[in-house]
Amino acid sequence: MITSFPEKFGYIFFYCFFIYSSVMAQIKLDDIKNKITTKAEKEISSLEIKNPLQKKVNLDSLKERLKAGDTLIMHFKLDDIKSLINKTIKDSVTYPAVKVLIPKKDKLEYVYPVDKSDTIQLYIKHKSILKLSSVEVLLGKTPLYSRLKLKKKEAIYVKIPAIEAGEITVKLSNRNYLPFKTTIFVRNLKQEKKVTLKEATDTLYHNDTVMVTKEELLYLPLSEQSFSIGAKLDLTKTPYFIFPIPFDLAKNGKGWVYWIGYNQKNLDEFKSVVSTKDPLTEYAMDKLHFLPYSEPKGLTCAFVNESNALKLTRNGSFSPASLSLSINSGPNYGKILEATSKYQKKYLYLACLNNNGVSEQTVYFKSIYLEGKPYTEQVINKIPSLIKYFKIYTE
Secondary structure, eight states: OOOOOHHHHHHHHHHHOOOOOOOHHSHHHHHHHHHHHHHHHHHHHTOOOHHHHHHHHHHHHHHHHHHHHHEEEOOOOOHHHHTTOOOEEEEOOOOOEEEEEEEETTTEEEEEEEEOEEEEEEEEEEEOOOOOOEEEETTTTEEHHHHHOOOTTTTEEEEEOOOSSEEEEEEEEEOSSSSSEEEEEEEEOOOOEEEEEEEEEEEEEEEEEEEEEEEEEEEHHHHHOOOOOOTTTTTSSSEEEEEEGGGGGGGEEEEEEEEOOSSSHHHHHTOOOOOOSSSSHHHHSOOOOOOOOOOOEEEEEEEEHHHHHHHHTTHHHEEEEEOOBBBBBBTEEEEEEEEEEGTTTTEEEEEEEEESSSOEEEEEEEEEEEEEEEEEEEEEEEEEEEEEEEEEEEE
C-alpha cells in the first residue's frame, strides 16, 4: 500500500521531533546560556588594554586638577609630563542651550557661578511675535547688562566680564498677556592658565644606628696625708719631709688633682666649702673654680724629682719640677692633665722645708686621680639624602 504524502510528512515530522526532544533532554538550556555568557565575557575582557592607557589617564587627571588651580608634586620623569610644560590650558564651561517658556506677566531667572577672571558669553535668540520685555544680567545685586524690548528674530550676543567672584543671574521678563518661548545659551569663558614646571629639591633623613665606645671619667682617691715639720733649731725633729706620691695606684690615670693646706685654718676652710661632693672632686669636674689657699710663712713646699729630693736631705737647695697645670690653678692647688704613667719610672715627690727656727708647722696634702672608664652606647645618626622632583603649578 502506497502511503500518501501528508501521511509521509507527518511521519517524518514526528520522527524529527522525537530526535530533537532526545537531544534537548541531553543538553540543558542553562548550560548553553552559561557557555554563551562565558564566551561573551572572554571576548569583552580581551578588549581591555590596561597598560597603554594608564599614562594617558594620569595626564588627563593631571589636567583636570591643574584647571582647578592645584599645585602638584610629580615624581615622574620629565618625558611623562613634557606635553604639559609651558602650555596654556583652556578652561571654559559650556552650559546646555535651553528653550525656556516664559509665563505671561512673569519672569525667569538663571544663576551661573563665576570667578573673578571669568567672562560670561550670553546668546539669546527670540522668535516670538511678542516682544521680550527685558533682559538683565546681574552679579549679585550689581547690574552688568540690560536690554529692553527684544523683537522677533532679534538676538543678543554679548560677552560680560565678571568683576569679582560670585553668581551671575540672567533675568528674562515677559510683561505680555501671553507666554512665549525663547532660546538661551550661556558659556563661561575662564582665563587660560599657563602651566609652569620647576625642579625642586628636598632633604630627607634616614636614621643610622651605630654602637659608639665612649669614656666616663672616674675621680678616685690618690692620697690624703698630714705631715708635721720640726723647727729648724729643734734637734729632735727634721726640719723637712719628702713624700713620694703613690702613682703606682693610678697606673691608668689620665691626670691628677691636688690641694695643700699649710695650717689648721686652711683645713677647716677646705672642709667648709659648700659642695654636693668632695671639694677637690668638684674642682676636678670644673664645678668649682678655686679652693681655699694661703701663702706659707717660713715654709717652702714644691713637687720635685728624685735628685732634688736628695739635695734636700743634704741641706742643699732644690728646684721644683715643671707640671702642666690648668688655667684656674692656685699657689696651693692645681689640676695636672697628663697621664700618670709618666711617673711610674720617674717618681714625683712632695718636698717641704721649714725655715722657721722655733715653730713646728703642719702640712695637709690631698690628691685624687682621673681614670677613664670605657662604655658602649647606641647612637642614632640622621643621614641626609637629597630628593629631586618636579613641581607643577598654574598661573
